[in-house]
Amino acid sequence: MDKFQAFRCFKEDKxxxxxxxxxxxxxxxxGDLIVEAKYSSVNFKDALGATGKGHIFKxxxxxxxxxxxxxxxxSKSPSFKKGDLVLVTGCGLGEAHDGGYSKFVRISSEWAIPIPKNLSLEESMIFGTAGFTAGICLHRMEVNDQTPEKGPIAVTGASGGVGSFGVMMMAKKGYEVVAISGKESSHDYLKQLGASKVVxxxxxxxxxxxLEKGKFGGAIDNLGGEALAKLLAHISPWGNVASVGLAAHHGLQSTVMPFILRGVSMLGISSANCPMDLRKKIWDRIASELKPETISNMVHKKIKLEDLPTAFEDILNRKVQGRIIVEI
Ligand SMILES: NC(=O)c1ccc[n+]([C@@H]2O[C@H](COP(=O)([O-])OP(=O)(O)OC[C@H]3O[C@@H](n4cnc5c(N)ncnc54)[C@H](OP(=O)(O)O)[C@@H]3O)[C@@H](O)[C@H]2O)c1
Structure with a gap:
């Protein structure tokens, strides 16, 4: 086969x-599958890796x-045949294994999810890791008895990828959502996604x-650090906090009080290595009950491979609302 284009990352003299x-x-x-890539997306992790701001690549x-x-x-796998539509998020792609910013991608068939009915290749990447991760948050919170009656759900980093989907999905499931965003310009957008309050x-x-006054029934936290520590103290009894991100800081200085006096749970969210049975369950939910009427309003920009460096800077400089989609 002829040569093709890929956005490849190098390390030379540190x-x-x-x-x-x-x-x-x-x-x-x-890998046992060669996939002709049609779409990818830009996540915070992609930007950290390609700019060297985070130690992502293995x-x-x-x-x-x-x-x-x-x-x-x-395909050398009996599970897939030529022409099948597939998606992969995480699983080491673009981290330990050549990733999706490439015209062709060779992967393990164990990572591939058949594109669910009711989802296009493009829509699957509008969700991408961000939507999938928000889906895991909702799912794990529900499994641990989160209910709308426990109070509003706080979503930090709300205008970002995970945040946007977190707001939309929780609102869709009947929760009151307090979107926490540093972008004044995103307030209308977040209300459209279903937030009842943006602050x-x-x-x-x-x-x-x-321990502080219980303001929230639960939270999806994309920031880590001080924001997460403070949120934990404001969660009402038996609420859940899904710890997703470190956009502000990877540290966490808290006390055991919310856990031992209020029964608050902190749920770890790790999308990259999510087990396959749960992965499939979440994607099925995304393609049905969690899919909004339209998701095009969550697309910040559609770009080409050559536009990636600008997209990485934009995401790290907090200039992005929703998702950046890469058309390959
Ligand atoms: N655990 C997992 O499996 C998993 C999966 C996906 C992502 N993540 C992590 O989750 C976080 C969000 O990922 P994403 O892809 O949604 O990123 P994103 O689209 O860039 O969204 C991050 C949002 O966080 C806020 N933010 C960014 N930098 C900040 C800072 N220094 N201080 C305070 N707020 C800041 C901004 O929201 P506002 O401007 O609205 O405040 C920004 O839009 C990242 O830390 C990412 O690494 C984890």
Whole structure:
């Protein structure tokens, strides 16, 4: 096969950079499926990896892109045949294995999810890791007895990818949602997604005592650090906090009080290594009860591979509302 384009990341003398590169199938990591990629997306993790701001990549050089959707071109697995539509999120893609920012992707069939009915290749990447992760949050919270009666759900980093889907999905399931966003310009957008209130973290004036007034029935937290610590103290009895991200800080300094005096649970959300049976269950829910009438309003921008460096800067500089989709 001829050469094709991929956004490949390199490390030279401790300097990390990514660039559009011509490669062949021989350059790709091994796997029993070759997929012709149609769409990918830009996640916070993709930006951390390609800019070197986070230690994401486990090998060099590597094609970035933790998400991909496309058409099976060649299969050595009995589970898939040429022409099948598939998606992959996480599973080491764009982290330990050449990822989705490439015209062709070679993967393990164990990572591939058949595109669910009622979802297009493009829609699957509008959701991508962000939508899938928000789906895990909702699912784990429900499994741990979250109900709308326990009170509103706070969503931090609300205008981002996970945040947008968190707001939309919780509202769709009947929860009152308080979207916490630092972007004044995103208030209308978040209300359209279903938030009943949009407020900045500063204006919420959360306290720093071990236990504070129970303001929220639960939370989806994309920030970590101080925001997460303060939120925990404001969760009402037996509520759940889904810990998703570290957009503000990876640290957490808290006390055991919310856990031992209020029965609050902190649920770990790790989408990249989510077990396959749960993965399929979440994608089925995404394609049915969690799919909004329209998701095009969640697309910040549709870009090409060559636009990735700008997209990485935008996402790290907090300039993105919703999702950046990569058309391959
Ligand atoms: N655990 C998992 O499996 C998993 C999966 C996906 C993502 N993540 C993590 O979850 C977080 C969100 O990911 P994403 O892809 O949705 O990213 P994103 O689209 O960039 O959204 C992050 C949002 O967080 C807020 N934010 C960003 N930097 C901030 C800062 N320094 N201080 C305070 N707020 C800040 C911004 O929202 P506002 O402007 O609205 O405040 C931003 O839009 C990231 O930390 C990512 O690594 C984890």
């Amino acid at each position: 300097k990390i950079y990514g660039k559009l590169t011509e490669i062949t199938l021989e350059d790709l990591d091994k 090998k060099w050089p590597i094609n970035g892109g933790i998400d991909v959707s496309g058409i099976v071109l060649e 900045s973290l500063e204006k919420l004036e959360l306290g720093s005592r071990p």
